[in-house]
Amino acid sequence: MRFWTGVGLIVLFIFLALNQGAALENQVKVAVTMPVLEAIVEDIGGEHVQVVSLLPPNVDPHSYEPSVEKVLESISKASLIVMSGPSHLPLEEKIRKLSEEGVIKTPILDYRDYENMGLLLLSVPGTGSINPHGYFFSFSGQRAIAKACAAKLSRIDPDHAEYYERRLGRYLQRLSALEERIKAMGISGMKVIIGGPDLQYLAEDLDLEIVSMIVKAHGIEPSTQEISKIIDLIKSGDADVVVVSDIEVSENSALLGALKENKIPYIIVPISELVDEPELIPLVTASLLKSSLERQVVGAEATGGFLDMVAVPSLAANLVLFTLTVLLLIKVRRYAG
Incomplete structure (x- = not known):
């Protein structure tokens, strides 16, 4: 048998x-x-x-x-x-x-x-x-x-x-x-300085006002004059926040150092972490912008990963937990057939 x-x-x-x-x-x-x-x-x-x-x-x-x-x-x-x-x-x-x-x-x-x-x-x-x-x-x-x-x-x-x-x-x-969720965050019209061409479409999608683009081509490091310009734009109130990607930061650590040294508000969009879930990139960007807008904290960055962001109190934690929930729902729906 x-x-x-x-x-x-x-x-x-x-x-x-x-x-x-x-x-x-x-x-x-x-x-x-x-x-x-x-x-x-x-x-x-x-x-x-x-x-x-x-x-x-x-x-x-x-x-x-x-x-x-x-x-x-x-x-x-x-x-x-x-x-x-x-x-x-x-x-x-x-x-x-x-x-x-x-x-x-x-x-x-x-x-x-x-x-x-x-x-x-x-x-x-x-x-x-x-x-x-x-x-x-x-x-x-x-x-x-x-x-x-x-x-x-x-x-x-x-x-x-x-x-x-x-x-x-x-x-x-x-x-x-996801677009409807982002509209409810109230970030439309925020005045931003973006790191480079990689973020232009994302900023337009989120209805942000692009005040300046730090570098105009991929792989180019910003000059001292360009960094000084963005610092002046923020301090004068002509821009609210600097938006850069984790890829841009990895290629140019001097930029991040200058932003921190001059206490310039910035967010880092974790593109490399979300490349397998690209529809979450606008959502996470909007969440970080909302967090920056509400808390007025210098350096609301996500390069340490989502779990590190959960340690941030108040609104930032809620936004990230919400994003993780959406990520799980998307994965379930994607492979449901």
């Missing part, structure tokens, strides 16, 4: 393994160039999509330049490539050139497609150049990317088009619910 029971379990295990293998084989393979894009594609594609990141872990996307052979190997089984822009990153520029040369025939999505879905590309203040950075941290950017992905996946995999559209609908509802 035990023998046949063991045989039955083995047969069942083999059956389940074969079924799982067949399901994986039937999934649409999607290659993405940034972790934030991976999260959005997974939200829309669900169980019918297998997402592969072309970016190795812990690598700066602005400096990663793989060989042509590595790129072709990475996308060899992909039915779709999702990028932030046609030439925003070195990796994306290489893919674009290979596509134009006819070497890559896989369909590609980038911000030109997202524009067709409602994305409005902004110009960097004082330069007039298009800003390809950070739109995916905003609700407007996430909404446009999700719509473009759903439309393309429906064409590639028409048998599951209704499934993709249903998940898109739920995703858009989540974004709308």
